[in-house]
Amino acid sequence: QKEVEQNSGPLSVPEGAIASLNCTYSDRVSQSFFWYRQYSGKSPELIMSIYSNGDKEDGRFTAQLNKASQYVSLLIRDSQPSDSATYLCAGGTSYGKLTFGQGTILTVHP
Amino acid sequence: EADIYQTPRYLVIGTGKKITLECSQTMGHDKMYWYQQDPGMELHLIHYSYGVNSTEKGDLSSESTVSRIRTEHFPLTLESARPSHTSQYLCASSESGGLSAKNIQYFGAGTRLSVL
Numbered sequence: 001q002k003e004v005e006q007n008s009g010p011l012s013v014p015e016g017a018i019a020s021l022n023c024t025y026s027d028r029v030s031q032s033f034f035w036y037r038q039y040s041g042k043s044p045e046l047i048m049s050i051y052s053n054g055d056k057e058d059g060r061f062t063a064q065l066n067k068a069s070q071y072v073s074l075l076i077r078d079s080q081p082s083d084s085a086t087y088l089c090a091g092g093t094s095y096g097k098l099t100f101g102q103g104t105i106l107t108v109h110p
Numbered sequence: 111e112a113d114i115y116q117t118p119r120y121l122v123i124g125t126g127k128k129i130t131l132e133c134s135q136t137m138g139h140d141k142m143y144w145y146q147q148d149p150g151m152e153l154h155l156i157h158y159s160y161g162v163n164s165t166e167k168g169d170l171s172s173e174s175t176v177s178r179i180r181t182e183h184f185p186l187t188l189e190s191a192r193p194s195h196t197s198q199y200l201c202a203s204s205e206s207g208g209l210s211a212k213n214i215q216y217f218g219a220g221t222r223l224s225v226l
Contacts, residue, residue: 032213033212034214034215035113042220043200043217043218043219044153044217044219045212045217046202046215047217049214088153090215092213095160096141096156096160096204096206096212096213097143097158098154098213099138100153100213102151102152103152
């Protein structure tokens with residue numbers, strides 16, 4: 001099993017809809033998780049971090065962590081075309097390294 | 111906003127040349143990382159450092175080497191570039207510390223390398 005695995009994409013949603021991105025992780029990944037957004041040809045930028053079980057909201061973004069199910073998700077409300085990008089889920093290890101998932105390509109169409 | 115800089119942004123060179131990709135950060139972060147990413151593909155960790163004079167190989171085997179003589183500087187060198195080295199190279203840094211916000215990695219803009 002890969003340490004961090006994202007649900008297969010690509011994902012296409014209409015403008016204004018909720019986009020749901022999911023990620024599962026193995027026992028080798030510790031309890032800090034991050035969602036990065038990467039536009040084509042650019043470097044990843046952090047959009048959310050979550051360390052505790054439950055939900056964390058920041059504007060249109062909500063990260064959810066379920067440690068029992070080893071599952072972390074990102075919800076994007078009121079999706080905009082500018083949200084179209086690759087979203088990377090990453091889990092931290094005890095030595096400070098991050099393990100990245102393979103990414104989910106999101107397209108928001110007008 | 112993260113202050114981590116990579117140069118050059120783009121590099122096209124011939125096979126057999128020696129190259130050094132520069133990465134510098136002004137945040138005083140102890141930890142620095144190099145990733146390799148092909149278009150549309152995953153990020154792969156190739157080198158990391160926990161501080162001055164500390165370097166480790168990452169999860170993906172790479173023919174490149176790194177050095178960490180100063181906290182702020184983490185250059186990557188290819189002694190003899192080959193077409194198989196064509197890729198995007200991303201540098202990142204994070205604070206030292208445990209399982210918290212200090213694990214957040216901040217990325218530079220990347221160097222896109224093409225070896226002919």
